Amino acid sequence: MDKLYIVIPAYNEEATIKTVIDEWYPMVVMAGTESRLVIIDDGSKDSTYAVIKKETEKREQLIALHKDNSGHGPTVLYGYYYALKEGADYVFQTDSDGQTRADEFPEFWRMRKHYDMVVGYRKGRQDGLSRIFVTKVLKLVVAICFQVVVTDANTPFRLMNASTLSRELKLVPKDFFLANVLLTVIYTKHKRKIRFMPITFRPRQGGVNSINMKRIFKIGRTSLSQFIKLNRKINETPAE
Numbered sequence: 001m002d003k004l005y006i007v008i009p010a011y012n013e014e015a016t017i018k019t020v021i022d023e024w025y026p027m028v029v030m031a032g033t034e035s036r037l038v039i040i041d042d043g044s045k046d047s048t049y050a051v052i053k054k055e056t057e058k059r060e061q062l063i064a065l066h067k068d069n070s071g072h073g074p075t076v077l078y079g080y081y082y083a084l085k086e087g088a089d090y091v092f093q094t095d096s097d098g099q100t101r102a103d104e105f106p107e108f109w110r111m112r113k114h115y116d117m118v119v120g121y122r123k124g125r126q127d128g129l130s131r132i133f134v135t136k137v138l139k140l141v142v143a144i145c146f147q148v149v150v151t152d153a154n155t156p157f158r159l160m161n162a163s164t165l166s167r168e169l170k171l172v173p174k175d176f177f178l179a180n181v182l183l184t185v186i187y188t189k190h191k192r193k194i195r196f197m198p199i200t201f202r203p204r205q206g207g208v209n210s211i212n213m214k215r216i217f218k219i220g221r222t223s224l225s226q227f228i229k230l231n232r233k234i235n236e237t238p239a240e
Contacts, residue, residue: 002112004031005088007079009072010096011042014051021055021062023102024094028061031109036086037062039096040079043069073179080169088162093180095156099202108159108197116164116192119184120157120199138181145227146185146234151196153184164192167240171233173226182230190239 006028010017021037028035041049041064052064067078076093083091090112094100100120111118122135135152143149158180168186172179187194 001032001034002089003087004028004035004090004092004109005083005086006035006037007076007083007091007093008037008039008096009042009075009079010039010044010048010052011069011072011075012044012046012048013096014044014046014048016098017048017051017096018055020096020098021052021059023098024105025059025062027092027102027105027109030106033061035061036083036088038065038079038082039063040065040067040075040082042067042071042075070175071177073177074175077169077172077174077176077179080165084162084166084169090159091162091165092159093156100157101200101202104157104199105159108157111195111197112159112161114193115195116161117184117187118159118195118197119152120155121152121196122155122201123198124200141224141227142181142185145224146189146231148185148188150184150188153181154178155199156180157199158184168192171230171237173230176226186234189234192239 025037028037039052049066056062056064108118142153172182
């Protein structure tokens with residue numbers, strides 16, 4: 001039976017994390033007894049980690065991890081490396097703010113044998129015009145820097161074959177904030193089998209987003225120069 005590891009980074013999500021666990025835990029149960037829901041607390045200042053730890057007492061397939069704060073991208077990468085080390089066959093990533101729906105995951109799981117990555121694109125998203133604007137700008141930046149067009153590069157709803165992930169992850173710096181964007185680009189440039197499927201993207205279900213527009217543009221400026229350097233590296237590294 002295929003071993004699924006669902007990776008969810010969390011930072012100051014005490015308002016939503018219990019609901020997120022309730023929604024996503026049945027997905028690892030569905031996948032089999034060796035599958036795990038892995039939630040990584042990224043140095044939260046609230047009770048997020050305490051809530052996760054308490055839930056592990058009654059859910060044997062739930063793993064609570066804690067690390068110093070380093071941001072979303074490095075925390076996602078931390079989860080990917082953990083899942084690979086534990087022998088996952090498939091790795092799925094989503095976020096802890098409740099914007100994605102677990103009931104849309106089974107269709108992705110049914111597709112797993114046919115693609116290296118099945119990733120959602122946010123159709124009719126409900127998280128505000130500013131976020132939609134940022135996504136459109138990111139799509140343009142990716143096209144300019146990497147010469148590829150991707151449907152939705154940064155969606156936190158992606159199922160990946162672990163063997164392919166382990167090969168492509170080597171090209172992603174461990175402290176890179178836009179880790180999922182870079183992975184989508186690498187998969188595209190290396191002509192991996194990718195399928196984009198529409199998903200619901202709800203408003204944040206509680207708490208406060210730690211990434212405001214000022215910080216988004218700061219990250220964007222930094223990432224632009226990194227993208228150009230990384231594109232050279234990707235082009236020089238053939239797919240295994």
